[in-house]
Amino acid sequence: xxTNGHQIDxxxxxxxxxxxxxxxxxxxxxxxxxxxxxxxxxxxxLGRSGTGKSVLIKIIIGLLKPDAGTVNVLGEEVDKLExxxxxxxxxxxxxxxxxxxxxxxxxxxxxLAFPLTRNNRDMSKEQIRKTIDIVLEAIGLPxxxxxxxxxxxxxxxxxxxxxxxxxxxxxxMLYDEPTAGLDPITSMELNKLIVSVQERFNTSSIIITHxxxxxxxxxxxxxxxxxxxxxREGKFDEVFSEKDGLIKSFYDYNFIQ
Amino acid sequence: MSSTNEKSDKPVITAKIDxxxxxxxxxxxxxxxxxxxxxxxxxxxxxFVRQCYQVGYKSLALVTVTGFITGVVFTEQSRPTLSxxxxxxxxxxxxxxxxxxxxxxxxAALICAGKxxxxxxxxxxxxxxxxxxxxxxxxxxxxxxxxxxxxxxxMTVCLPLLMFYNALIGCLGSYFxxxxxxxxxxxxxxxxxxxxxxxxxxTTALTKAILYGFTIGIVSCYQGFNASQGTMGVGKAAxxxxxxxxxxxxxxxxxxxxxxxxxx
Numbered sequence: 001x002x003t004n005g006h007q008i009d010x011x012x013x014x015x016x017x018x019x020x021x022x023x024x025x026x027x028x029x030x031x032x033x034x035x036x037x038x039x040x041x042x043x044x045x046l047g048r049s050g051t052g053k054s055v056l057i058k059i060i061i062g063l064l065k066p067d068a069g070t071v072n073v074l075g076e077e078v079d080k081l082e083x084x085x086x087x088x089x090x091x092x093x094x095x096x097x098x099x100x101x102x103x104x105x106x107x108x109x110x111x112l113a114f115p116l117t118r119n120n121r122d123m124s125k126e127q128i129r130k131t132i133d134i135v136l137e138a139i140g141l142p143x144x145x146x147x148x149x150x151x152x153x154x155x156x157x158x159x160x161x162x163x164x165x166x167x168x169x170x171x172x173m174l175y176d177e178p179t180a181g182l183d184p185i186t187s188m189e190l191n192k193l194i195v196s197v198q199e200r201f202n203t204s205s206i207i208i209t210h211x212x213x214x215x216x217x218x219x220x221x222x223x224x225x226x227x228x229x230x231x232r233e234g235k236f237d238e239v240f241s242e243k244d245g246l247i248k249s250f251y252d253y254n255f256i257q
Numbered sequence: 258m259s260s261t262n263e264k265s266d267k268p269v270i271t272a273k274i275d276x277x278x279x280x281x282x283x284x285x286x287x288x289x290x291x292x293x294x295x296x297x298x299x300x301x302x303x304x305f306v307r308q309c310y311q312v313g314y315k316s317l318a319l320v321t322v323t324g325f326i327t328g329v330v331f332t333e334q335s336r337p338t339l340s341x342x343x344x345x346x347x348x349x350x351x352x353x354x355x356x357x358x359x360x361x362x363x364x365a366a367l368i369c370a371g372k373x374x375x376x377x378x379x380x381x382x383x384x385x386x387x388x389x390x391x392x393x394x395x396x397x398x399x400x401x402x403x404x405x406x407x408x409x410x411x412m413t414v415c416l417p418l419l420m421f422y423n424a425l426i427g428c429l430g431s432y433f434x435x436x437x438x439x440x441x442x443x444x445x446x447x448x449x450x451x452x453x454x455x456x457x458x459x460t461t462a463l464t465k466a467i468l469y470g471f472t473i474g475i476v477s478c479y480q481g482f483n484a485s486q487g488t489m490g491v492g493k494a495a496x497x498x499x500x501x502x503x504x505x506x507x508x509x510x511x512x513x514x515x516x517x518x519x520x521x
Contacts, residue, residue, distance in 0.1 A: 061395050090397040101392035103384075115396035118403075121299065168396065 008220060012039040014172055014204045015060060020069035022055055029055050031228035033069070035206075037172070042198055042205045044219030044236075046212070051225050053208040054098070057174045060206070061095050062086050074171065091119060094165030094203070098177040100157040102149040108160055109145040112136070112167050119168065131167060138200060139163040139193060155186035159193065166201060173197065173205040179214045191217040212240075287479050291409055294402045301407050308411035312373050316419060319368050324423040327360055328352060328430025336438070345439060346449070352431040353450035354458070361424035362462050363510065366469035369416055370502040374477040377408055378498030381481025382491040390482070405482060409474030416470030417463055424462070461517045468509055473502045 015037035022030040029052035037043050047053050058064040060071055062078045071078045076089050102111050112132045116123065123131075136142045139159040149157060158178060165173065178194060179187035191214050197203055198218075207218055215222050216236050223233040224247065232239050232247065240247060332352055339345050381404060384390050393400040432446045441449075477498040484494040 063391055063394060087397040087399070090395055093395075095392075095395040097388050097392060099388055101388040103389055103392070104387075115398060118396070118398045164392075164396070 008041045009039040013037065014039050014074055015206070016070075016072040017056075017060070018070045018072075020056070020059065020071065021067045022052070022059060022064065023067055029228055030059075030066070033225075033228070033230065035223060035230070037204050037206055039204050040198070040202065042194070042207060042218050042220045044207045044209060044215040044222045045225055046209060046215050046222055047225035048210060052228050053225055054176050056225075057095070057176055057206060057208055061090065061093055061174060091168055092171045094162075094168065094170035094173045096158070096162045096165055096173065096175045096178060098180055100149075100161035102157055102160055102164070104149050106148075107145065108136075108141075108147050108149070108152070111149070111160060112164055115164060116167050135163045135167050138166065138197070140189075153186075155182050155190060158182070158190060162193065162197065166197065169201065170203060173203045175205060175207040175209075177209055178207060179209060179211045184213075187211065187214065188217070190214075194218045283483070284479060287482075288475060290401060291406060291475065294399070295406050295410065297402075301403050304403060304407040305410055308407050309415055311376075312369065312411045313415035313418060316369060316372055316415075317422070319372060320365060320419050320423050321426050323364055323368060324361070324426035325430035327364060327423075328356065328427035328432075329434050331355060331360070331427075332431040332434040348435050348439070349428075349431065349441070349446045349449035350453040353428055353454055356424045356427040356431075357454055357458050357462050359510075359514075361420050361427060362465040362469060363506070365416060365420040365423045365466065366473065366506050367503060369412065369419065369470070370473050370499055370506065373412065374473045374498045374502045375495040377474070377477035378480045378484075379491055379495035381405075381408075381478060382484030382494030385482060385484045386487050386490055401482075405478040408478055409471060412470040412474035413467055414470070416473070417466035420462060420466040457517065457521060461513065464517075465510065465513050468513070469506050472505050472509065473498075476502045476505065 013036050015035070017033055017035040020030050020033040021028075033056060035043070035045075035056075045053050045056065055064060059066050060073060060078065062081070065079050073089060074092055076085070078086070078089070081089060103114065106114065109132055112135060113128050116128055116131060132145065133142070136145060139162055141156060141159055141163070144152065144156065144160070149160070152160065162173075162175075162178075173194075175194065178190055182190065194205065194207065194214075195218055198205060205218075207214065209215060219236055221234065222236050222239050223230045224239060225231070332348060335348060335351055336345060339347055339351070381390075384404070390400045390404070393403065428447070428450055431450075432441075432443060435441050435446055436443075480494040480498045480501070484490040486493075
């Protein structure tokens with residue numbers, strides 16, 4: 001299947017989540033989540049704050065353990081992996097944090113080089129520099145290599161955060177609220193970057209957001225989450241064709257914005 | 258009424274006891290993980306050297322000043338009593354024994370707990386609450402090996418060096434005071450000072466410094482690595498790192514002194 005200029009292979013599932021449950025004390029955050037991500041596909045998980053969206057992708061990358069259910073990423077069951085196997089899997093899965101999580105004592109160049117040098121210790125300085133230049137060019141910030149994170153704007157930090165994950169050439173990208181806290185113009189640029197990453201690096205992505213514009217721009221498929229469950233799933237236009245309940249409030253909120 | 262209270266109190270007490278043992282287990286697991294990770298390649302030599310610079314070189318000025326003042330003050334305080342018995346000639350050896358056996362390890366450790374321990378607690382705490390440690394995890398980097406192992410090793414290696422340096426400066430401070438009052442030469446002062454120091458004294462001091470360095474490193478890294486509750490958690494991590502490190506240093510001091518005195 002071809003969408004927005006990129007190829008989606010509906011026969012190949014890169015992430016498969018079945019019957020996923022997670023609670024923190026008395027708070028039941030995820031209550032039976034099922035989700036498939038196909039190769040080359042961008043799936044947007046939409047939902048209000050506190051509905052468990054970020055918990056979902058933290059379980060996918062193995063930062064949190066589920067209470068029940070299975071998470072299969074590239075053929076591996078994440079919560080059953082030993083440390084070494086989990087690290088090997090993480091090389092294939094990029095994670096972009098809501099806060100960017102850049103190492104504030106390092107320059108942009110050092111931030112990008114850090115995962116590269118730790119995981120490819122044989123790389124020469126020239127190879128590292130060349131890879132950094134390619135990534136900086138891909139994220140549209142070629143002149144920032146010597147800048148510190150404190151000297152960057154919010155949008156630039158998000159881009160560098162994405163660049164830091166891209167440098168390991170992942171097959172899957174997980175974005176946690178990529179446009180949160182950004183102005184509409186910067187958000188639009190970031191949406192374009194997410195689509196260009198998908199096309200240029202041939203990634204499959206899960207994008208966590210509460211931004212309808214982002215969902216419409218970048219998502220091949222949208223899943224709406226409420227109280228730990230998906231209440232609607234499908235193409236953006238299908239999901240938002242019937243505006244009732246939560247869908248209506250989402251639509252109204254974004255319309256007012 | 259009382260039975261209701263008993264019923265409602267019981268789970269709170271149980272939870273506190275559970276919490277205490279869970280905390281104790283977590284610390285033991287943290288120390289265990291350190292020993293598992295510390296000797297497994299690849300070792301982060303670059304970060305280890307950077308931490309040695311932070312712990313050792315950047316503490317030198319403070320250690321020099323406090324060591325010198327300790328030597329001078331201890332000599333000044335001891336002189337009146339010794340001169341009553343007409344044995345001011347014992348001043349060099351008295352100061353050397355006090356400095357090497359007790360003062361230098363304690364002073365170097367307390368300075369490092371305050372200066373370096375708080376800084377490690379705050380740095381790692383800040384990295385934890387801003388998700389920088391999680392960012393290492395998801396980039397397939399082992400944050401424990403990069404952040405904890407290097408810092409604990411640097412503290413364990415640098416504190417003995419700082420301790421011996423502190424002892425030397427303390428003796429030098431004492432020499433200046435003794436020289437001003439008793440016109441003793443440098444060679445004569447140090448001959449007298451080190452004549453009474455035994456191999457066991459050096460071993461005791463070295464054991465103390467290694468253990469104190471390891472304690473400060475582990476406590477500060479544990480507090481920082483497990484920080485929560487945003488910026489408040491960072492402050493708490495820095496604060497608790499210093500308090501717990503100092504408390505444990507004094508407990509270890511008592512134990513080591515007892516153990517080595519039983520050998521002596």
